Amino acid sequence: MPRVLTALAVVLLVAAGVTAEEKPTDAFKKAMQDTANAMRTIRAAAKEIEDSGSGAQDYMPFETATATLQASFATTLAFWESRKTDDAVKLTKDAARFATDLEKAAKDTEYRLVLDAIAGLDKTCASCHAAHRVRLDDGTYEIK
Numbered sequence: 001m002p003r004v005l006t007a008l009a010v011v012l013l014v015a016a017g018v019t020a021e022e023k024p025t026d027a028f029k030k031a032m033q034d035t036a037n038a039m040r041t042i043r044a045a046a047k048e049i050e051d052s053g054s055g056a057q058d059y060m061p062f063e064t065a066t067a068t069l070q071a072s073f074a075t076t077l078a079f080w081e082s083r084k085t086d087d088a089v090k091l092t093k094d095a096a097r098f099a100t101d102l103e104k105a106a107k108d109t110e111y112r113l114v115l116d117a118i119a120g121l122d123k124t125c126a127s128c129h130a131a132h133r134v135r136l137d138d139g140t141y142e143i144k
C-alpha cells in the first residue's frame with residue numbers, strides 16, 4: 001500500500017511538473033512587450049505606405065522594428081530551448097524567419113511581401129499565445 005501511494009505521488013509530481021504554469025521573468029516579459037511595440041510600428045508603417053500611394057513611401061521604420069523583433073525572439077528562443085518546449089521553439093524560429101522575410105521585403109520595397117510577412121508574424125503570436133499563454137484574473141500573464 002505505501003508503495004502504491006509513493007508511486008501515485010511520483011506520478012502526480014511529474015504531471016504537475018509538466019503542466020506547471022510559471023510567471024515570466026522580467027526579460028521574457030520585456031521581450032514580449034518590445035515585440036508588441038515593434039509590431040505596432042510595423043503596422044503603422046504598412047498603413048502609411050498604403051495611404052501614401054506611389055511616391056513618398058517610407059520603408060525605413062521596418063529596419064529598426066525587425067531588429068527589435070530579432071533581439072526579442074532570440075531571448076524567447078533561449079527560454080523555450082532551455083525548457084525543451086519543442087512546439088514553442090519551432091514557433092519562435094518561424095517568427096524569426098518572418099521577421100527576416102519582412103526585413104528583406106522592406107529593403108526590396110515589395111509591399112505585398114511586407115504584408116505576407118506581417119500576416120505570418122501575426123499567426124505565430126496567436127498560435128503560441130493559444131498554446132502557452134495563460135491570462136490571470138488580474139490581467140497579467142503566465143507561461144504554460
Ligand code: HEC
Pocket residue numbers: 024028029030032033035036039088089091092095121122124125126128129132133134140141142143144
Ligand atoms: C513561442 C511563443 C510566443 C510567441 C511566438 C509570441 N509570444 Fe507573446 N507571449 C508568450 C507567452 C508565453 C506570454 C506570457 C508571458 C508574458 O506575459 O510575458 C506572452 C505574452 C505576450 C504579451 C504580454 C506581455 C506582458 O506584459 O506580460 C504581449 C504584448 C505579447 N506576448 C505579444 C506578442 C506578439 C505581438 C507576438 C508576435 C509578433 C508574440 N507575442 C509572439 C509567448 C509567445
